[in-house]
Amino acid sequence: MTSDLLHRIDSWTSLTVLVIGDAILDSYLNGSTDRLCREAPAPVVAVHQQLDVPGGAANTATNLASLGSRVVFLSVLGADREGERLRQALEQRGVSSAGMISSEQRQTLAKQRVLAGSQILVRLDQGSTEEISPELEQQLIDRLMTQFPQADAVVISDYNYGILTPRLLHKLKSLQSEFPRTLVIDSRQLSIYHPVGATAVKPNYDEAIHLLGLPKQPRDRAEQITPYGDRLLQLTGASIVAVTLDVEGAIVFEPGQPPIRTHARPAPQNQTSGAGDTFISALTLALASGASTTTASSLASTATAIVVQQPGTTACRAEELRQSIIDARSPSKLILDQSDLATYVQQYRAADRRIVFTNGCFDILHPGHVAYLTQAKLLGDVLIIGVNSDESVRQLKGNGAGQSFKRSAHGLICLKLC
Structure with a gap:
């Protein structure tokens, strides 16, 4: 079993994955504080380091590259300093920024976190969230039409920040019909993707209960969601629905099969940023390489467990995933x-x-x-x-x-x- 999983991971290097979605610059200002400012009861932070990492759809692209695949990333950035910093962060992590469009009409999405020690004191968000213009939309569609037939898998990472327009979704549907691919969707508005023909979708708990019209509860979330697997499959039109449940792991549904339950390792809340991007990346690669839903779910959960043990927005490397599998299946002596x-x-x-x-x-x-x-x-x-x-x-x-x-x-x- 271990050798089969390792062989599966090795095969990811032959895959090309197309990612389209909302690119975000995650910036961390790390410093220390020992006093309050005179103007207000707020801490004065002496900043020692600034770290820029890809976030949103850009983090999904980074995870896919880190896990071994070739990535083509389509998005729209502002023609600004934040956009350039995001391009540099992607290039440093092995993701080409050639597929991203820069526009004076947009301001790059950026989330800047100020930390003292390991504690986040404040997060500052900026960037354009309205729908992209028809001109930018056409440029994205042209690139999508070129890249879709060449990809082994396609990931949609939709944060509802204006990149995935109705016209682009219509083109995605026709491309999937003409060139069926492993198509995995992570979106805050999954119901609009029902006609697209997704292989898998990955709602988080909040998105799942919104689809189902259920109340939010603090614990026993898997038990709450489990009876509604068929309903989620029907509402999303996907062949597989993987609901991520934070500290409770995930539960995965497919027609005619019992739910697949995975579990998570406890981790501080400030280390879970981007964990869903890791999950969907490993799930996509496993499904595209021919893995069963059970195997794909296991690999996705293992990769996620690795990144939540690390601070900030991070990506899982193929070497880390391989070693985790070896360690899990190898006794200490x-x-x-x-x-x-x-x-x-x-x-x-x-x-x-x-x-x-x-x-x-x-x-x-x-x-x-x-x-x-x-x-x-x-x-x-x-x-x-x-x-x-x-x-x-x-x-x-x-x-x-x-x-x-x-x-x-x-x-x-x-x-x-x-």
């Missing part, structure tokens, strides 16, 4: 034969883990062994210990030698040599 060990070594090398090897008799385990094994473990990420067989020990030490050591210390992989 194993005794393997040579053929099984070769498989593990290949996986650890692919994940760029440093491997250390040593061997010994270990018929009598003494403090010297403990000291040198501890030192060996510090030299890398994985320590492989070759343990001489009983026959080998007797050849070296005579017939009176004791049984060879058969147990591994914590975190070690042992190989019994013949």
